[in-house]
Amino acid sequence: MSRVxxxxxxxxxxxxxxxxxxxxxxxxxxxxxxVEARVRAAVEELGxxxxxxxxxxxxxxxxxLGVVIPSLTNPVFAASVAGMEAEARRxxxxxxxxxxxxxxxxxxxxxxxxxxxxxxxxxxTVADADDNPTLDRLDAEGIPYVLVYNxxxxxxxxxxxxDNAGATFTLAQAMIAQGHRRLVYLAGRFATxxxxxxxxxxxxxxxxxxxLAPEPPLELDYLADPAGHGAAIAGVFxxxxxxxxALCSNDLLALSVMGALRVLGLRVPEDVSVAGFDGIALAGxxxxxxxxxxxxxxxxxxxxxxxIFELLDGAAAPTLExxxxxxxxxxxxxxxxxxxxxxxxxxxxxxxxxxxxxxxxPSE
Amino acid sequence: MSRVxxxxxxxxxxxxxxxxxxxxxxxxxxxxxxVEARVRAAVEELGxxxxxxxxxxxxxxxxxLGVVIPSLTNPVFAASVAGMEAEARRxxxxxxxxxxxxxxxxxxxxxxxxxxxxxxxxxxTVADADDNPTLDRLDAEGIPYVLVYNxxxxxxxxxxxxDNAGATFTLAQAMIAQGHRRLVYLAGRFATxxxxxxxxxxxxxxxxxxxLAPEPPLELDYLADPAGHGAAIAGVFxxxxxxxxALCSNDLLALSVMGALRVLGLRVPEDVSVAGFDGIALAGxxxxxxxxxxxxxxxxxxxxxxxIFELLDGAAAPTLExxxxxxxxxxxxxxxxxxxxxxxxxxxxxxxxxxxxxxxxPSE
DNA sequence: CTGTTAGCGCATTCAA
DNA sequence: TTGAATGCGCTAACAG
Numbered sequence: 001m002s003r004v005x006x007x008x009x010x011x012x013x014x015x016x017x018x019x020x021x022x023x024x025x026x027x028x029x030x031x032x033x034x035v036e037a038r039v040r041a042a043v044e045e046l047g048x049x050x051x052x053x054x055x056x057x058x059x060x061x062x063x064x065l066g067v068v069i070p071s072l073t074n075p076v077f078a079a080s081v082a083g084m085e086a087e088a089r090r091x092x093x094x095x096x097x098x099x100x101x102x103x104x105x106x107x108x109x110x111x112x113x114x115x116x117x118x119x120x121x122x123x124x125t126v127a128d129a130d131d132n133p134t135l136d137r138l139d140a141e142g143i144p145y146v147l148v149y150n151x152x153x154x155x156x157x158x159x160x161x162x163d164n165a166g167a168t169f170t171l172a173q174a175m176i177a178q179g180h181r182r183l184v185y186l187a188g189r190f191a192t193x194x195x196x197x198x199x200x201x202x203x204x205x206x207x208x209x210x211x212l213a214p215e216p217p218l219e220l221d222y223l224a225d226p227a228g229h230g231a232a233i234a235g236v237f238x239x240x241x242x243x244x245x246a247l248c249s250n251d252l253l254a255l256s257v258m259g260a261l262r263v264l265g266l267r268v269p270e271d272v273s274v275a276g277f278d279g280i281a282l283a284g285x286x287x288x289x290x291x292x293x294x295x296x297x298x299x300x301x302x303x304x305x306x307x308i309f310e311l312l313d314g315a316a317a318p319t320l321e322x323x324x325x326x327x328x329x330x331x332x333x334x335x336x337x338x339x340x341x342x343x344x345x346x347x348x349x350x351x352x353x354x355x356x357x358x359x360x361x362p363s364e
Numbered sequence: 365m366s367r368v369x370x371x372x373x374x375x376x377x378x379x380x381x382x383x384x385x386x387x388x389x390x391x392x393x394x395x396x397x398x399v400e401a402r403v404r405a406a407v408e409e410l411g412x413x414x415x416x417x418x419x420x421x422x423x424x425x426x427x428x429l430g431v432v433i434p435s436l437t438n439p440v441f442a443a444s445v446a447g448m449e450a451e452a453r454r455x456x457x458x459x460x461x462x463x464x465x466x467x468x469x470x471x472x473x474x475x476x477x478x479x480x481x482x483x484x485x486x487x488x489t490v491a492d493a494d495d496n497p498t499l500d501r502l503d504a505e506g507i508p509y510v511l512v513y514n515x516x517x518x519x520x521x522x523x524x525x526x527d528n529a530g531a532t533f534t535l536a537q538a539m540i541a542q543g544h545r546r547l548v549y550l551a552g553r554f555a556t557x558x559x560x561x562x563x564x565x566x567x568x569x570x571x572x573x574x575x576l577a578p579e580p581p582l583e584l585d586y587l588a589d590p591a592g593h594g595a596a597i598a599g600v601f602x603x604x605x606x607x608x609x610a611l612c613s614n615d616l617l618a619l620s621v622m623g624a625l626r627v628l629g630l631r632v633p634e635d636v637s638v639a640g641f642d643g644i645a646l647a648g649x650x651x652x653x654x655x656x657x658x659x660x661x662x663x664x665x666x667x668x669x670x671x672i673f674e675l676l677d678g679a680a681a682p683t684l685e686x687x688x689x690x691x692x693x694x695x696x697x698x699x700x701x702x703x704x705x706x707x708x709x710x711x712x713x714x715x716x717x718x719x720x721x722x723x724x725x726p727s728e
Numbered sequence: 729c730t731g732t733t734a735g736c737g738c739a740t741t742c743a744a
Numbered sequence: 745t746t747g748a749a750t751g752c753g754c755t756a757a758c759a760g
């Protein structure tokens with residue numbers, strides 16, 4: 001139905017062979033101006049569009065890039081996919097998009113699907129970039145891929161990321177500088193994100209560098225189980241002697257944690273400071289604005305696609321590449337409640353107070 | 365390189381013909397248990413995965429859906445694409461994703477690209493669903509498609525949308541009920557969004573129903589020209605007798621307008637009330653929370669993909685389908701500054717139209 | 729400069 | 745139940 005006009009139709013109309021039509025279309029060889037004009041006319045009249053399928057079958061290569069991300073609902077990935085799309089389009093390629101919904105078990109099948117489509121390469125963010133049979137398989141089959149946000153230990157694994165541990169180290173340091181001594185690290189399930197794990201290392205390092213006692217990470221299933229999430233937060237921040245700062249593995253989690261803290265009657269940042277990671281727009285729009293690590297989300301996607309083409313062209317060997325990040329200050333990060341007033345406690349008061357935080361603020 | 369093992373390899377390993385392998389894989393015909401076992405073993409050992417390309421060339425149909433959206437950076441579309449992806453995956457299909465960056469001129473080429481890939485169908489949000497040569501071409505070629513958020517006048521054009529005009533009418537009514545009499549409608553460029561145009565009709569209707577004088581829409585190029593955007597806002601809200609309410613064609617614009625108003629020293633909602641459209645998370649996170657129309661963004665995408673399959677199966681004729689929306693109250697919508705604290709001003713006694721703006725000028 | 733021809737990987741018809 | 749053969753739309757190697 002949709003594909004009634006083929007290269008053969010055009011050849012008949014132009015009164016030449018299909019090879020010549022192909023040559024004109026692809027400019028793969030010289031043709032006489034006369035024939036070329038006839039062919040172009042025929043193409044125009046018939047509205048002919050060469051089938052990528054036929055072309056691919058011959059070439060065994062498509063103009064398609066496979067993309068695997070945890071979820072489009074997370075603005076981090078939406079932005080990086082937007083970058084990929086723009087860069088791919090610039091190179092006359094299209095994206096085949098799939099999501100795993102943060103389920104590592106789904107990685108093999110989506111990659112299978114993509115590979116079955118003969119994608120030219122893959123761009124993916126996986127749960128674990130080191131222990132990953134799916135990537136092993138891609139390596140074995142020589143299918144080029146670039147990871148995004150993952151930081152594989154193996155140097156031969158191409159990746160575009162940020163210094164996850166380093167950035168978190170810096171962020172934790174900033175919190176400590178504000179007088180916080182009991183910082184907790186909150187994350188989604190480690191099994192679904194090696195970034196969360198790597199960032200925890202940054203937290204550990206900062207705590208140790210400051211001579212503070214690090215605490216085990218709190219893994220929250222905030223996506224699948226919002227209720228249990230609130231309960232877990234209550235368990236940590238409810239009791240006296242609670243932490244004064246929450247370092248979250250990503251912005252979405254941080255926002256969710258802020259909500260849970262408010263439900264507990266705790267004020268941010270007066271009672272508890274909060275910080276995130278990623279630098280999504282949502283973080284800046286929140287009130288108070290979320291302190292976070294600003295990562296070049298869109299650029300990451302662009303760069304990943306550039307890199308895939310470098311691999312395809314054999315122009316470069318796969319490497320781990322870290323893009324620059326920046327600490328983004330925000331109202332959610334303030335001096336610790338028990339910090340001495342001499343400390344650089346600063347909080348802009350230009351914004352009006354949100355209705356009423358619970359009157360009885362347990363300040364201890 | 366990547367495609368070393370074909371159906372032929374499997375056939376040799378299993379000691380049978382490629383036809384038999386095909387039969388086993390697709391269950392298209394009965395085979396003896398013995399041969400089937402051998403084939404499955406060979407498939408397993410070789411890690412064989414049938415090439416979608418080969419299959420498609422034969423079938424002339426792929427398991428791929430083409431998607432065209434203005435931009436992934438707008439959370440509305442990110443969410444709806446997330447819905448499409450989930451629904452497509454459920455049906456063993458993949459998405460070929462493209463974006464136009466709000467440039468209608470790019471629609472023909474991206475659709476061409478998608479069609480050249482022999483997608484099974486298309487899901488798209490276009491600039492103008494009525495006057496659109498690209499859609500005409502799809503109609504002519506009988507390629508099935510479903511529009512999202514567009515509301516084509518032609519009933520034969522399949523679409524999943526909301527009642528854009530109706531929702532805006534309701535929202536404008538809510539503003540009027542708060543005592544606002546000078547409402548302006550702000551939009552991105554109409555040329556890039558028929559939704560913005562349709563929503564304006566809702567504004568018009570509400571103004572007329574209330575006996576108020578509607579104003580011409582203010583088209584802002586807030587994406588391409590943030591600076592000019594601020595200046596335009598200043599032009600409208602700077603002078604005395606300024607409007608007390610801004611009805612924006614979408615949430616992203618509304619957020620941007622809020623920022624521009626603050627730069628002018630105007631408070632939201634004390635000086636100016638603001639409302640948006642879409643119901644993105646960003647709107648709820650903003651402070652004050654943005655009053656808006658909550659639309660089922662993700663569900664729209666899911667439903668669109670369901671609908672594409674209904675069309676493909678011939679199970680249904682293309683229709684325009686409107687999903688329910690909901691008014692989402694927010695702190696940005698409050699009583700008009702000059703409204704009497706008593707009852708919502710309905711002004712049916714006052715015959716004089718636009719004369720009366722707020723005589724009390726700003727109090728910065 | 730142009731035409732003929734041989735596959736690319738697969739599903740499918742036709743025989744056996 | 746199975747195998748051989750055909751062709752989907754196209755590119756590329758080879759003749760002419």
